[in-house]
Amino acid sequence: MKVDTKGRLAALRTKMGETGVDLVAIAPGSHMDWLLGFHPHPDERPCLLLIGPEKETFLMPALNADGTREDTDISFHPWSDDEGPEGALMKALSDVGAANAKKVVLDETMRADFALLVLDNLPGAGHAFTTETLGALRMAKDQAEYEALKMNAEIADRAMLKAFDAIAVGKTEREIADVVKAHFASEGASPSFWIVGGGQNGAFPHHQSGERKLQEGDAIVIDIGAKKASYPSDITRMVAVGRPPEGYEEVHAVVEKAVQAALAAARPGVKAKAVDAAARNVIADAGYGEYFVHRTGHGIGIDGHEPPYITATSESVLEEGMTFSIEPGIYLPGRFGIRLEEIVILRADGPEILSTLPRDLHVAKV
Amino acid sequence: MKVDTKGRLAALRTKMGETGVDLVAIAPGSHMDWLLGFHPHPDERPCLLLIGPEKETFLMPALNADGTREDTDISFHPWSDDEGPEGALMKALSDVGAANAKKVVLDETMRADFALLVLDNLPGAGHAFTTETLGALRMAKDQAEYEALKMNAEIADRAMLKAFDAIAVGKTEREIADVVKAHFASEGASPSFWIVGGGQNGAFPHHQSGERKLQEGDAIVIDIGAKKASYPSDITRMVAVGRPPEGYEEVHAVVEKAVQAALAAARPGVKAKAVDAAARNVIADAGYGEYFVHRTGHGIGIDGHEPPYITATSESVLEEGMTFSIEPGIYLPGRFGIRLEEIVILRADGPEILSTLPRDLHVAKV
Numbered sequence: 001m002k003v004d005t006k007g008r009l010a011a012l013r014t015k016m017g018e019t020g021v022d023l024v025a026i027a028p029g030s031h032m033d034w035l036l037g038f039h040p041h042p043d044e045r046p047c048l049l050l051i052g053p054e055k056e057t058f059l060m061p062a063l064n065a066d067g068t069r070e071d072t073d074i075s076f077h078p079w080s081d082d083e084g085p086e087g088a089l090m091k092a093l094s095d096v097g098a099a100n101a102k103k104v105v106l107d108e109t110m111r112a113d114f115a116l117l118v119l120d121n122l123p124g125a126g127h128a129f130t131t132e133t134l135g136a137l138r139m140a141k142d143q144a145e146y147e148a149l150k151m152n153a154e155i156a157d158r159a160m161l162k163a164f165d166a167i168a169v170g171k172t173e174r175e176i177a178d179v180v181k182a183h184f185a186s187e188g189a190s191p192s193f194w195i196v197g198g199g200q201n202g203a204f205p206h207h208q209s210g211e212r213k214l215q216e217g218d219a220i221v222i223d224i225g226a227k228k229a230s231y232p233s234d235i236t237r238m239v240a241v242g243r244p245p246e247g248y249e250e251v252h253a254v255v256e257k258a259v260q261a262a263l264a265a266a267r268p269g270v271k272a273k274a275v276d277a278a279a280r281n282v283i284a285d286a287g288y289g290e291y292f293v294h295r296t297g298h299g300i301g302i303d304g305h306e307p308p309y310i311t312a313t314s315e316s317v318l319e320e321g322m323t324f325s326i327e328p329g330i331y332l333p334g335r336f337g338i339r340l341e342e343i344v345i346l347r348a349d350g351p352e353i354l355s356t357l358p359r360d361l362h363v364a365k366v
Numbered sequence: 367m368k369v370d371t372k373g374r375l376a377a378l379r380t381k382m383g384e385t386g387v388d389l390v391a392i393a394p395g396s397h398m399d400w401l402l403g404f405h406p407h408p409d410e411r412p413c414l415l416l417i418g419p420e421k422e423t424f425l426m427p428a429l430n431a432d433g434t435r436e437d438t439d440i441s442f443h444p445w446s447d448d449e450g451p452e453g454a455l456m457k458a459l460s461d462v463g464a465a466n467a468k469k470v471v472l473d474e475t476m477r478a479d480f481a482l483l484v485l486d487n488l489p490g491a492g493h494a495f496t497t498e499t500l501g502a503l504r505m506a507k508d509q510a511e512y513e514a515l516k517m518n519a520e521i522a523d524r525a526m527l528k529a530f531d532a533i534a535v536g537k538t539e540r541e542i543a544d545v546v547k548a549h550f551a552s553e554g555a556s557p558s559f560w561i562v563g564g565g566q567n568g569a570f571p572h573h574q575s576g577e578r579k580l581q582e583g584d585a586i587v588i589d590i591g592a593k594k595a596s597y598p599s600d601i602t603r604m605v606a607v608g609r610p611p612e613g614y615e616e617v618h619a620v621v622e623k624a625v626q627a628a629l630a631a632a633r634p635g636v637k638a639k640a641v642d643a644a645a646r647n648v649i650a651d652a653g654y655g656e657y658f659v660h661r662t663g664h665g666i667g668i669d670g671h672e673p674p675y676i677t678a679t680s681e682s683v684l685e686e687g688m689t690f691s692i693e694p695g696i697y698l699p700g701r702f703g704i705r706l707e708e709i710v711i712l713r714a715d716g717p718e719i720l721s722t723l724p725r726d727l728h729v730a731k732v
Contacts, residue, residue, distance in 0.1 A: 041572045044474075044671055063660040066699070067570040081661040082678040108410075112481035113474035113495055129479055204433040206407045294429040295447040305410055312448040333432070 002144075003037035008137070012051065015133040022101035022125075023093070024051040024133060025118050027110035030302040031134050033230060040068040046085040046114050049074070052096030059085060059092050089121055101125050105133050135307045139299055140321035146345055148231035149300070149323055152189065153343055153354035156224060156233035159183040160357060163196070163222050167239050167364035170213050173198055173220075177209035180224050189226035189233070192304060197221040198241075202337035205294055205329060216242045216366050219336040225304060232304040235355055236327055236341035242366035248338075251288070251330050252361055255338045258282040258328035259359065262296055262310075266326070266344065266351045272314035279328040280312065288330045297325040300343055322346045368510075369403035374503070378417065381499040388467035389459070389491075390417040390499060391484050393476035396668040397500050399596065406434040412451040412480050415440070418462030425451060425458050455487055467491050471499050501673045505665055506687035512711055514597035515666065515689055518555065519709055519720035522590060522599035525549040526723060529562070529588050533605050533730035536579050539564055539586075543575035546590050555592035555599070558670060563587040564607075568703035571660055571695060582608045582732050585702040591670060598670040600691055601721055602707035608732035614704075617654065617696050618727055621704045624648040624694040625725065628662055628676075632692070632710065632717045638680035645694040646678065654696045663691040666709055688712045 012035070016024060026032050026049040028039035040047050045061035060068065060076040069076070077095065079088035093099045101122050106115050108129035119127060129135070141149070159180045166179040177194035184191045197207040198214050202221040214220065223236040238252065258279040265278035276296040283292045297310035300323050308316040308324055322345070329339030340359045344351035378401070382390060392398050392415040394405035406413050411427035426434065426442040435442070443461065445454035459465045467488050472481050474495035485493060495501070507515070525546045532545040543560035550557045563573040564580050568587040580586065589602040604618065624645040631644035642662040649658045663676035666689050674682040674690055688711070695705030706725045710717035 041574075063571045067572050067574075080659065081675075084679070106478050106482075108477060108479035110478045111474060112472050112476045112478055115478035115481060116472075116493065127482065205429045206433050208407075208433075293446065309447075313450070 003034070005036055008035050009051070009056065011137050012133060013053065015136060016051075016053065016105075019132045021103050021105050021128070021133060022053065023096070023098035024105045024130075025049070025110070026051070026107045026134070027114055029107065029109050030306075031107050031109070031130060031138075033302050034134070034138055036072060038071045040064050044111070044113075045081075046089070046117055048110075048114060048118070050092050050096050050098065052098040055096045057092050057095050059089050085117060086121065089117065093121070103128065105130055131307065138301055139307055140319055141301060141323050141345065142321070145231065145301065146323070148229050149233075149343065149345070150354050152226065152228055152231050152233035153235070154356075155184065155187045155189050155228065156226065156235045157355050157357045158187070159224055159226070160222065160235060160237055163224070164239060164362045164364065167214065167220070167241060169216050169241060169366055172211050172213050173201070173209040174211060176214075176222070180222075184226035187228070189228035192225045192227055192232060193223070195221065195223040197337065199336065200334055203331040203333050203335065205331060205337065205339070214241050217245055219244050219248050219338065221337055221339055223339065223341065230302055232300060234300055234304060234325055234341065234343055235357070236339045237357060237359065237362065238338055238340065239362045239364055241364050244361060244363070245336055248336065248361070251332070251338050254283060254286040254288060255328055255330055255340050256359055259326055259340050259342065262326045262328065263342075263344070263351050263353075266318060266346060268318060268320045268346060268348060270318050272308050272310045272316040272318060273312055275318070275326070276310050276312045276314070279326070283328060283330060291330045291332055292328060293331060294329065297327055299324045318346055320346055320348055326351070369400070371402055374401050375417065375422065377503050378499060379419065381502060382417075382419065382471075385498045387469050387471050387494070387499060388419065389462070389464035389469075389488075390471045390496075391415070391476070392417070392473045392500070393480055395473065395475050396672075397473050397475070397496060397504075399668050400500070400504055402438060404437045406430050410477070410479075411447075412455070412483055414476075414480060414484070416458050416462050416464065418464040421462045423458050423461050425455050451483060452487065455483065459487070469494065471496055497673065504667055505673050506685055507667060507689050507711065508687075511597065511667065512689070514595050515599075515709065515711070516720050518592065518594055518597055518599035519601070520722075521550065521553045521555050521594065522592065522601045523721050523723045524553070525590055525592070526588065526601060526603055529590070530605060530728045530730065533580065533586070533607060535582050535607060535732055538577050538579050539567070539575040540577060542580075542588070546588075550592035553594070555594035558591045558593055558598060559589070561587065561589040563703065565702065566700055569697040569699050569701065571697060571703070571705070580607050583611055585610050585614050585704065587703050587705055589705065589707065596668055598666060600666060600670060600707065600709055601723070602693055602705045603723060603725065603728065604704055604706065605728045605730055607730050610727060610729070611702055614702065614727070617698070617704050620649060620652040620654060621694055621696055621706050622725055625692055625706050625708065628692045628694065629708075629710070629717050629719075632684060632712060634684060634686045634712060634714060636684050638674050638676045638682040638684060639678055641684070641692070642676050642678045642680070645692070649694060649696060657696045657698055658694060659697060660695065663693055665690045684712055686712055686714055692717070
């Protein structure tokens with residue numbers, strides 16, 4: 001995707017001014033992808049985009065300098081393996097007017113040694129992460145980002161339908177996951193995760209697909225995602241192998257009601273915690289509060305998980321254009337787990353759901 | 367691979383005692399793989415193995431607790447999305463006797479926000495990375511690790527031969543890379559990197575394979591690696607498409623002589639910088655010093671790049687059982703690049719090379 005680097009850097013500097021930040025330090029990763037449309041080869045050699053009040057520069061491992069030069073005109077402060085990065089860092093900080101920075105924003109995903117290289121060379125500087133600057137900017141998506149997310153959601157819907165078709169007694173979770181991965185690959189998407197949790201495994205929210213064979217009466221959590229054109233998908237639906245287990249329908253209805261409550265609560269100007277509360281109250285009122293062990297959702301963009309996080313305590317104010325998941329769940333140990341997940345983009349009048357798949361239990365014939 | 371967690375934790379505590387370290391904090395990643403044989407689902411939720419002088423515990427996101435419990439008996443201090451990690455961290459630090467830690471070792475690969483969560487809650491504590499503790503232990507490989515690396519080296523040799531066979535005028539670098547990736551996959555190895563740098567692209571040490579078509583007279587750098595059974599491979603060889611470019615043979619001979627000098631210098635008890643110097647002096651004496659823009663090598667184990675680093679300034683003393691690359695190169699901008707890379711394990715009498723492929727230029731027929 002073509003990125004408006006100039007515009008995004010200008011927006012970042014406005015945020016820096018508003019929040020009193022002297023320096024933003026970004027490592028090769030998704031923040032850099034959002035700003036520049038690429039990132040240099042990431043490894044253990046400190047490589048940082050340093051953004052000061054008016055100028056930006058790269059601390060750049062010498063052996064990546066020529067290759068990276070093909071992607072950007074931003075200046076480099078190269079350092080060789082022999083010299084180490086410290087001298088080049090000091091020059092780079094001075095170059096962008098941040099040699100005496102008092103408030104530094106660090107890319108929270110950067111390696112600990114990169115972060116402490118910066119902080120140890122700016123004694124007395126306070127640190128923060130990107131929540132109020134880059135993170136805030138990245139939350140609201142532009143039209144091109146929406147289209148990339150919508151395209152990925154459509155691919156994930158088709159992968160989910162392939163999973164539904166593949167369900168059969170005696171197949172392993174891993175075999176179902178393989179069908180999902182193959183479908184993603186066939187549409188040019190790189191699979192990111194492929195949770196197929198059958199029976200009791202479904203009660204572990206982050207269970208990975210294993211060698212367990214599907215049995216008649218299993219309720220199966222299928223939570224899958226992939227990435228194409230730098231943007232991800234993420235969807236969860238439920239399948240039963242024949243008749244679902246005792247008590248399943250009642251719990252599914254509670255989770256569905258929680259999804260609907262969260263969808264109804266999500267409006268521009270509302271705090272993220274109000275959306276979480278809407279889902280959580282439905283589940284608590286039904287007597288399952290202790291079995292909803294995670295947040296209601298997470299933002300989604302270049303990163304599969306990014307702000308805004310839809311948690312019980314999040315003061316983030318939702319705005320038009322934000323994209324996030326709504327995915328309440330109830331996990332009954334030793335019995336089954338149920339999660340239903342939508343990705344939405346917040347419009348002026350409420351959330352637009354990117355998937356077109358119903359959230360009903362899919363009953364696979366046995 | 368089955369891991370002797372008890373033995374490795376005991377060895378780590380001996381190192382902690384020797385270096386005056388009160389606390390080692392490890393995130394989901396390769397250090398944890400080496401200690402425990404697994405790591406929990408890594409995401410933006412702080413998850414840390416905290417190792418004190420006598421006890422260890424996990425700071426554990428609540429929603430991963432049940433799933434991770436299947437893999438370990440180590441105690442958990444769980445935290446939910448609503449509570450946040452801080453309270454559980456303070457209890458965990460107290461539990462392992464590190465609430466007043468004065469010297470903390472951080473996994474250098476952990477996210478910046480994990481690292482600062484620990485440090486901001488241990489005011490006054492000094493920090494270091496794993497170089498003298500976990501990193502030092504991981505450098506010398508045991509027999510099972512050697513066998514895993516040897517198996518991977520053999521797979522990489524076969525992938526390299528497939529690349530040689532695929533070379534032809536008009537094919538793109540990417541097509542050659544695809545042949546390599548397919549071969550790795552056919553042997554159950556996950557491809558990690560596939561540098562195929564033809565012609566002038568070969569002069570960028572970290573060039574990725576692109577759409578450039580191979581031409582008669584190209585010298586091509588092929589640097590490939592994959593991972594099977596948690597251990598990696600890494601090998602670089604040179605191919606010419608028909609007659610190599612003007613002046614190629616002389617430069618290849620210099621790089622080969624540099625490899626041999628480094629192999630001859632690498633002995634237990636020798637400093638890593640002496641091995642780098644052996645290679646670098648050969649290249650400098652031949653007049654190409656400024657074109658050898660990177661270190662001579664890097665350690666290899668669970669991580670493709672890990673200590674010991676074979677640099678001009680490294681004081682690391684090489685020991686029996688250490689595994690590392692020897693990979694000098696000469697990069698002539700606008701002409702061609704040459705790199706020859708071996709992975710070796712250091713024996714009492716010198717390095718054993720894991721690959722069985724000769725380092726001669728492979729001349730592909732046109």
